[in-house]
Amino acid sequence: MAHISFENVSKSYSTLNVIRDINLDIHDGEMLILVGPSGCGKSTLLRMIAGLESVSSGAIRIDDRVVNDLDPRDRDIAMVFQSYALYPHKTVLENITFGLRMRRMAGDEILRRAKQASMALGLDAYLDRYPRQLSGGQRQRVAMGRALVREPKAFLFDEPLSNLDAQLRVQMRMEIRALQQKLGVTSVYVTHDQIEAMTMGDKIAVMNRGGIEQIGTPLDIYDRPANEFVATFIGSPMINLLDAEVRGDGRSAVTPGGLVLPTGTAALSPGEKVRIGIRPEHVRLGDDGAPGIVEAVEQTGLDTLVLVRTSGTAMRVLIRERRYMERGQKVLLSLPPADMHVFSSDTGARR
């Protein structure tokens, strides 16, 4: 168990800056999710914790010890790779215990831990098999087992579920989270899947282009995105973003098409150019409000996603129930002021 911190950490490959001035604290026992679009530097950041990538500047600390120049094996961390990186010529048992053997642990302690981990992961029946004789889900568990037996200071996960089918993914993400909470081991979990991000972490760090856009609890980030990027990246279906200009009263804004949007509590000056974000589930279809016309309807079985055109803009509306609607149907949209997110048009930052 450990506390991991980044202080002004940067990384570049020759002229390419892939990690830009990161400051980050991961507390003891916490599970931090690194989420962001592909190529934003999540894996690089994770691999810097592991010692698989060098640090160009700044300091990474594990338990207040600077580890910048420490070999991976001396950092006492375990990692689960996206490809699992199991040793193909070793059995499940050998895969799981290799790290313990390398650390010259006594044979009976190795066996005890292997047994414990394989019980926890439901692998006991497969200990003599080779990775190629296992299903994807089982391989994933072996990769987990290899990390578990080490009883390391921290777990690092690099998109460990992305090779599994959707059902297994849901199951594994619950199992991983439960295991992490039971063991209380500090963990960093990389994913580009925002559902995983929302459901698995104590904290989320949203990354973009090598920097961290926002850190916070999942609901924090969902309810108060720090900027346009975070607002659009987190949340599915995607948030509606509308260009608008603040009206004379300073409490509402109007789109070029003439749609008037309340802006809630943000302190805005008249004439300011803003972008208003409103999540699809916050738009209500009701008895009054702005008139619109249904353009498309998607039924998921659980809920209904409707695309409504109003005052020249298309708005995604999510209805938390099954609703039968038709293209061309006339509806009225109401927009509760409390659920509006206002971003500066220039910087994208929250106002």
Next chain:
Amino acid sequence: MSAAMSRKLRSRLSLIAFSAFILIFNLGPILWGILGSLRPREEIMRFPPQPLPSSLSLEHYAAIAESGFLGAARNSLIYAAITVVVALVAGSIAAYALDRLRFAGKAVVMFLVIAGIPLASGAAALIVPSYLYMTSLGLSDTPWVLPLVYIAYNLPTAVWVLKGALGGLSRELDEAAAIDGAGRLRTLFEILLPLCKPAIGAAALFCFVGAWNEFVAGSVLVDNPDLRPVQVSIYQNMGYFGRDWGPLLAAATLAILPIIAAFLVFGRLLIAGLTKGAVKG
């Protein structure tokens, strides 16, 4: 039978016939040699030739056993074994460095390795410098000289073959091993090389056959009959027995056996890799 099927059958038959022809063409001389080595002396050069010997005799084998052939064969086996072991160990370490590490002058080293490959087959070009070099080191006509030279000849091929195989293995294996606490050598020998069995088999075959079949260096760098390798011994039998083809054929037959054995041993690695090597995540 439809026209398409009969056409298919015909093309398959002609393929079989062609393969059989190639096989006989290639194996014919070897078979003739083996049969010849077992014929009574007076039948070997008889015209017209008889397909099968009238009786089998081991007299030629007895003759070469007395002529020092077995000692030479044992020498060559030892030379070849040392060559295989050292070339594989040194070659895999070099291949690892060339594939996985970054160091100054890597491109130059790699170029030299590649440039060294053809020298293994055209060793005659190297014989004068090799002789001068080994003599100046005081190594010529010692037990060490031939293994050393054979290792030098065959190492580039081993490095090249092994580097190709290592290059095909995911870096994540190295990284997983590093996190598990394995050092570089441990990673190489316990994680990576077991996954390169086909390449190891191929490299071992090259080295073994190269060392076993080598003639020029073997005839120049050692004088002592006790150090003589097998190919030189066969050649000298030619002079020793005059026009006596029987012992020569017997020696040549025996000289093929280790190569067949090497194929059986190392070839198994090759095949193993072909059938079950692809263990993708």
